[in-house]
Every structure is written in C-alpha cells, then in structure tokens.
Amino acid sequence: MSASVIENASDVVIVGGGLVGTSTALFLRRRGRSVTLLESGLVGQQASGTNFGNVRRQGRPLHQLPLANRANPIWREMKALMGADVEYLESGHVRVCYRSSPELVGELEAYAAEACQAGLELELLSGDAMRRRFPFLGPEVSAASYSACDGHANPRLAAPAFARAAVRAGATVCENARVAVVEKNGEDFRAVCDDGRAFRAPVLLVAAGAWGSLLSSQFREPVPVVVRGPTMSVTEPVPYGVAPAVGVFTKASSESVYFRQIPRGNVIIGGGPRADAHLDFRRAKVDPRNTLHQFHQLGRLAPALARLNVIRVWSGVEGYTPDALPVMGPSGGTGGLYYAFGFSGSGFQIAPAVGEVMAELIDTGTTAIDLAPYRVSRFGAA
C-alpha cells in the first residue's frame, strides 16, 4: 500500500479552526468542495473565542468596508445559517472622542462622510443631543459617531457554531490536530500533524491566526506577526441599560477602552495595553496592571460603570501585523496556497465574509473584494 492511499485526501485542507477557517469550510462545502479542517486545539478557542465580540464596521479602514458590509447580512442570518444562536444583537455601535483631542471631531466627521459613500450610515452627535441619547457617557466625551446597524455577538459561540454547521454540510473537522509540517509534493499539499497523521489536498488555506507565519514561513513567505493577548474583563450582571457597544476613538493606544452590555446584564470590557502571549503553550496572560489601567479608562468613558464589580478577566492568543491588516489572498509564490491570518485584533466582524470570499476565491479563482491591501508580498518575502 502506498502512503498516498492511507493519507486523508480532500479538495481543500484548512489549517486553523477559528472563525475564518470554520466559515471558509462551511462556504466551501456550499460550493461542493470537500474540506478537511485541522485545528491544533478546539475550534474557536483562541482569538476567535476570547475577543470582545464587536460586530463593528465603523472605524475600520474605508477600503475594508465592502468586506465588512458583506459580513453584515451573514451576521443577520446567522441563526438560520447555523441552526444556533450566537447571541448576535444589532443594537448599534458608538465611537466617541474626548475634549482633550479636539482635532478628532473633524476626523469623525470626515470618516462619516466617506463611510456613507461606502454604504455605512453614521450619525454624528454632540452636546445635549449626545447626552440625551447616551446619558452614560462621561464629561470628558465631546462627540459621538453612531452606527445603527452594527452590534455585538458572543465570540465563545460563533466559531464552534460555524464548525458544527460545516460538519453538518459534510466537512471533516479534526480537533487536537497540531500541524507541524506543510509542504507541496507535486500537485498536492501535505499537512503532517505532530502525532503523524497526514492530510493531502491540491489546495491549502492557512487560517492559523497568530500561528499563521509558522506555516507561511515553510513556503518562504514569513509575516512579521507580533503575538499578544488582549485585556478582557466582565462585570456582574446589572439591569440592562446600554444597548450599543461603545468605544473610544483616540490616537493614544493607552486611552483605548470599549464596553458592551448583554441583555442578561453583564458588562464586557476590552481595550488598552495587551500582555504576553505564547504560541508554544497556546496561552495568553492577563497582566493585572493592564486590568487596573483599563478600569481607570472605563471610568473616563462611562463613570457610572466604575461602581460595578468585575467577576472575571481573560485573554487569548492574537497575532498582529505591522500595519494591523490581515494577510488574505493567494500566496505570492506557490500555486494552490492561500492565506487568511493575522487579523490583528479586529477580525471578528469581518470573519464570516472572509470565509465567504476565501471560498469564492478558491472555488472560482476570483472575488469582487479587492484583496490588494492584504497581499502577503507587502512584507517583502518570496
């Protein structure tokens, strides 16, 4: 018996079981492609499952809005698509700036005008109108940009729901399958796990998040990914009072903070400095100094929330590229090889559209979405 007979063969092998990998698997199955997805731990356990859960278009680079807009109907139809509730709530998103940075008001206005051209309606508020609408904002807040059709969802549920839907549609999802070596032999790629299992396909998609560069490097396309863990906290439940997700627009990363309340009452908080994270242990630390810093910043954004108690903190392994944009599209040097990783802490909202676009690209060779900003070659490899 030759080795190729016993190896698991499919049309596409996906390495990485986050939102991007699992949604690509589902959309490839809908196009009739056979798919094997390999996940080193459990699906949706890292950045996809531990992020803030912002389903937010506003604030993204303008060139990314067509992709973000494409994700919006998928989020809306998630229940029908997945047969599972991922707690998506289209309750709006508020982006505010502080009096100490008056120049940012003009930037909010300019962004709103251009976003409108790209199909994203934003409403600008300040003064009494803003205070009446969002009475929880602190006195330092000077202006707000409101996006009615953004919202938030439960990240712990989203990727596993996509994985289950992909399995129901006929995909093979292997958890605890840690890919050590990827190589191209003739027409086929071979992904070999550290337990010896081997998987073969003419198309390989690297959707391994912070681990992506470990695989792209094996095709001489390293990406300078910085591995960090976000600072996340959640409060005890209190009566539901804040519908939109709320975040600060600032050039000072230390001022960054955002929160959202879920209908059961808990307030989820993110933002601020990130801590050490480790690819080898698959763990990210929560640095208590970052948590205290986050508390302080939250007190500026929404002072009343400082009266609450935090019951839990967490983090997860995220991969950041130098320009904070993902690597997404075909390899620059190897036919049949595709990348979708390095989403730099802002992949949650777009991920279902990334899955749809990657499936389209793999299936048809082209997509209407402009992938030029995401080319792997921008890092000067190959």
Added chain:
Amino acid sequence: MPNIYLAGDGARILGARVAELSGRLAALAALRDLGCRQDDAAMVRLRRELKRYQNFAKGLAAAFPWPAHQAALLPDDAVVCRCEAVTAGELRRVVREAGACEANRAKAFSRVGMGRCQGRYCGDAGAEIIAAAAKVPIRSVGRLRGQAPVKPLNIHVPEAPE
C-alpha cells in the same frame, strides 16, 4: 523526612478541631526532636483523640457519600449554576449538541460556573452532570480553570498605575 511536620487541613482535611490537635502534636514532636523535655503522655493522648476523629470522618464519609449517581438523575429543570441560572438540561444540551465533554468547554458554551462564584458552588456537580451526559469518566471532564479575580473586584480604583 526528618524535621518536617504536618498539621492542619493541608495534611488531611478533617476539620478545625483536628487541625488544632494535629498542630499541638506537631509542636510536641518538634520539641522532642529538638531535645526539649516534653510530656510523652500528652502525645499519646493526642494520638488517641486524633484516631477517634479519623474514625468519625470515615463513618461520615460512608454515611454521606458524594452523590455522583444523583447528578445523573437530576431533572432537566434543576438549576445547577445559581449565579448564571444554568439548568441541568442546558448543560446536557451543550454536551449533546455541541460536544462539550470538558468542564471549561461546557462553561464556554453554557455559562456554567461563569458567574459571581466562578464555579465554587456548582463546579463539582456540573462536572458530574457532564460526565454522566457524555458517558466519560469524571477525571476526563477536568475542572474549571481559575480566573482572576477570585472574588468580585470593584472597578473603581483611586489611581491608575504607571
């Protein structure tokens, strides 16, 4: 192991009274080993008393065993996690439908053990329900990861650290 003495619940959980007795015994043993004069009869009395409590603990454990089998029999509408109002039925659902056969996976999907007490009250019962529903040994269900803060922490801090 010479010159090392064990006392209290850190050695074996037998309650406050035994912790005190075992502390006295450890102190007397240390004094004796250091060559100090002490009351041998007192040590004998302490040992006898400890034995009595150990027998009582054994009887207690036999009379009230950890009701592992009862977890499997709980009705679906029984609330397991009081903080997050997660029922036995919901826990069984995430095992059945989402394949959550491990404690932290079931927590991620159902919120069991995610509330104010962080699973201190429901962790063990939840693990038994998961084990029974998934038909796996309790050992493989594991236990909930500890996450800071151990007790709810007020957000208001006077100064942001540099």
